[in-house]
Amino acid sequence: MTAEPSPRRAADGPRESRTPLALLRSWLPPGHSARRLIAASFVDSLGTGLFIAGSALFFTRVLGLTTVQVGVGLSLAGLAGFLGMVPLGRLADRIGGKRAIMALYVWRGACFAVYPLAREPEVFFVLAFLIGIAEWGGGPIVQGIVGAVEGEASRVRTMAVIASVRNVGFSLGAVLASLALATDSGTAFTTLVFADALTFFAAAALLSRLPAAANGAAAGPAAARAPAGGSVLRVHDPRFLALSVLNGVLFLHAILLTAALPLWIATRTQVPPAAIGAVVVLNTVLVVLLQVRLSRGSLDLRSAARRQQWSGWTLAGCCLLVALSASGGPVVATALVIAATVALTLGEIWQSVGAWRLSYALSPEDRRGYYLSVYELGTSGASAAGPALLTWAVIENGRAGWIGLAACFALTGLAITSIAHRAGRAAGAPAPTTPEDQALSPAHESSQER
Incomplete structure (x- = not known):
């Protein structure tokens, strides 16, 4: 009959396996590429939470826009995303997923860096449109990269972890933004926008270390190919x-x-x-x-x-x-x-x-x-x-x-x-x-x- 482990030894094992660091490691996908994607998603969502929480006050008090002008700009961003999603998918097929997603992050960072200069409604509309193109087009490209760097059995789980991490980053960004909003200062509102721009550049830097396989993730022969005659009328x-x-x-x-x-x-x-x-x-x-x-x-x-x-x-x-x-x-x-x-x-x-x-x-x-x-x-x-x-x-x-x-x-x-x-x-x-x-x-x- 095998001797049972001592209570102390039995308790020590689970205690080690339940440390926060060990739990985090077991929760994250094991591959380095997947973890870089997750890190970039966290940084991106952190900046997004910072910006969205303070955007209403930034638009109205710093840029001096009316609420109707803000609404028009945001609608232009949504329209740009709607129109640009398929062309960006084709671009990713042509240059590769890694290059495409890095370019979109740099694009968004540059647009947010000049946001505080958009004191005229026309300039704001143009920037909102440019940001919308990059903002909406990144999701399908990230999915393609996950499909390339992860195996069949782990792709869904990796996407779920990315979604969870984005929620955490979004919430943390909103909490940090609340501290700045409490000052009710135009300088604080502008700082949030610059911080968001930096997060996009940081995300691009993280993704630059992805392997070559990620660059070709979206370039499969059937990727993003619209069905012939594909129309809503069908x-x-x-x-x-x-x-x-x-x-x-x-x-x-x-x-x-x-x-x-x-x-x-x-x-x-x-x-x-x-x-x-x-x-x-x-x-x-x-x-x-x-x-x-x-x-x-x-x-x-x-x-x-x-x-x-x-x-x-x-x-x-x-x-x-x-x-x-x-x-x-x-x-x-x-x-x-x-x-x-x-x-x-x-x-x-x-x-x-x-x-x-x-x-x-x-x-x-x-x-x-x-x-x-x-x-x-x-x-x-x-x-x-x-x-x-x-x-x-x-x-x-x-x-x-x-x-x-x-x-x-x-x-x-x-x-x-x-x-x-x-x-x-x-x-x-x-x-x-x-x-x-x-x-x-x-x-x-x-x-x-x-």
Whole structure:
């Protein structure tokens, strides 16, 4: 009979394996290339958190822009990303993924470095457009690099770690920005922008040490090749197109978080400016904690549509709470904004969960990739048109604008439920219920991919 280990020896082993450093090493992918990608993603997201938390005050107080001008600039950035994504993918095929992503980081760093000089609206619009091209085009290139430097079994896990690290960096950047915002100083706001520019240059430097294999990651013979005759008009089911558009309406939650709500706090409420960063942190933390939990149970078309209906209701509640915040003092207004952020976050999670299930279940198996890309046009359109539309609707029109937006969200949720049920009966399409499907719940990055 084998002797059992002593209690002291048994306890020592687990204690060593559970040190923070050991846990971090076990959590990170083992490859050096993957870790460099993760490090660059963390640095990038840190700068993004710094900038987004202070951008509303930088635009309005340092550059002297109106809220409508800010909205137009952000919409131009979204439009640039929409128009530039395919050309940038082709560029990556031509010059390689490593060179392409490094060029995009340097491009963004240079644009942010000159942002404080954009005192005229026309200059701001041009810079916002240039930044949007680089900002939206990097995601697919990073995915291609991960596919090249990681094995088949570890690619999904590496992408999940990158997404988690980005959330951490984003939150940390927002916390650091809150300290600068508390000073209510134009110099501090400008410093945040310069710091963001430096993070892009630092990310490019980290990625310069990737191996040659990463440079050819996106250059496969079939990479980023659009299907012949690929057109939205080839999706013959009008219900699917309608659901894409309605999902884009719900996706306006991303614009609420990054543009409309910060501008509202800064210009129409007595909420302390530092609360803008706290709102971003609260949203990110709640998504990390609740995403997987609230994804459970969405295993068929009906439950997925119900999630999007819930999203419409909670986003409507968010709008009503924000509308009330304009008439309260600092304490009441801050409490209302925090409650609105919680409602917004629930709407964000349920929108993404429902969207993934609906789009997958209603996509023909032999054309699933194409249909899913068409479905994403709704969110891309919202990202392009949303900033200008929302800043005009809610900032310029005040409480009436928020009430109107609340009604729009609520009606959108009801419409999705009705259309999805009819589309499901017409197509006879079951929702995926395999363990692999259940593991592919949508993640926070906005963001947004904000």
